[in-house]
Amino acid sequence: MSRTVYVNGQYLPEEDATVSIFDRGFLMADGVYEVTSVLDGKLLEFDGHLKRLERSLNELGMDKPEAFDGLLEIHRELVARNNVDQGGVYLQITRGAADRDFVFPKDAKPTLVMFTQSKPLLDTAASENGLKVIFLEDIRWGRRDIKTVQLLYPSMGKMMAKAEGCDDAWLVEDGFVTEGTSNNAYIVKDGKIITRDLSTDILHGITRASILKYAEEAQMVFEERPFTPEEAKEADEAFISSASTFVMPIVEIDGSTIGDGKPGATTQRLREIYIEESRKRAI
Numbered sequence: 001m002s003r004t005v006y007v008n009g010q011y012l013p014e015e016d017a018t019v020s021i022f023d024r025g026f027l028m029a030d031g032v033y034e035v036t037s038v039l040d041g042k043l044l045e046f047d048g049h050l051k052r053l054e055r056s057l058n059e060l061g062m063d064k065p066e067a068f069d070g071l072l073e074i075h076r077e078l079v080a081r082n083n084v085d086q087g088g089v090y091l092q093i094t095r096g097a098a099d100r101d102f103v104f105p106k107d108a109k110p111t112l113v114m115f116t117q118s119k120p121l122l123d124t125a126a127s128e129n130g131l132k133v134i135f136l137e138d139i140r141w142g143r144r145d146i147k148t149v150q151l152l153y154p155s156m157g158k159m160m161a162k163a164e165g166c167d168d169a170w171l172v173e174d175g176f177v178t179e180g181t182s183n184n185a186y187i188v189k190d191g192k193i194i195t196r197d198l199s200t201d202i203l204h205g206i207t208r209a210s211i212l213k214y215a216e217e218a219q220m221v222f223e224e225r226p227f228t229p230e231e232a233k234e235a236d237e238a239f240i241s242s243a244s245t246f247v248m249p250i251v252e253i254d255g256s257t258i259g260d261g262k263p264g265a266t267t268q269r270l271r272e273i274y275i276e277e278s279r280k281r282a283i
């Protein structure tokens, strides 16, 4: 069945939705995006995603689309029209369509595209069994704090992981893990949860921020610092976080089994807390 999607002010059947071939998102990856998860037909962490979107636009000197202040309503309308119970809403803003030039156009109107994806988020095989990751060199650009649509290397990273019988890759730069291809990376050692501190080296995950808050409330100990691939391989537990995976256990890193090869107790508790708390706050 065809979805209803949103393009520049219009709700359309997906097969009728189009964007110009001159759109700078298409020609130059000159665009930013957000993915907001939907649980029980409600939006998780909407305010966090909206704030980060605004920051991404500011950092790139990109104008807000006219509909910016109505984004919550558009999200809700798409969720309702497409009957989404579990899944997510994808939103992309580009600098708009203009004749091809490296220089930013003066008067292009930003393009705003949104669509929904229905998929199970709870009790999946991945959350029950855990994922396997490999290490790859982090060769992405230096502003990973901006959520741009330049996703070719993350996409290649997932393909390389798959080719090795794994699910995903953790990226390594200057001897330390930065993050996963599309998620933040964590290890647990001697009861302490360790994740890289915020900088331009990683995306400031909205899920990460909430996990830190909820973990503190639950008296769990967090340390924000870079960790090495060796530390990761010797960790008691490991996990990733993102809007669409919540807290997701990792059971194998670069061929080393983590713990007893099953999702760890701290990870599982954190996943439960995250789901419960974000569900309560969903709008």
Ligand code: PLP
Pocket: 179, 180, 181, 182, 183, 184, 202, 203, 204, 205, 206, 207, 208, 241, 242, 243, 244
């Ligand atoms: N890091 C990267 C590179 C990502 O692409 C993502 C999400 O897409 C994240 C981290 C997690 O961010 P969030 O929790 O806001 O989904």
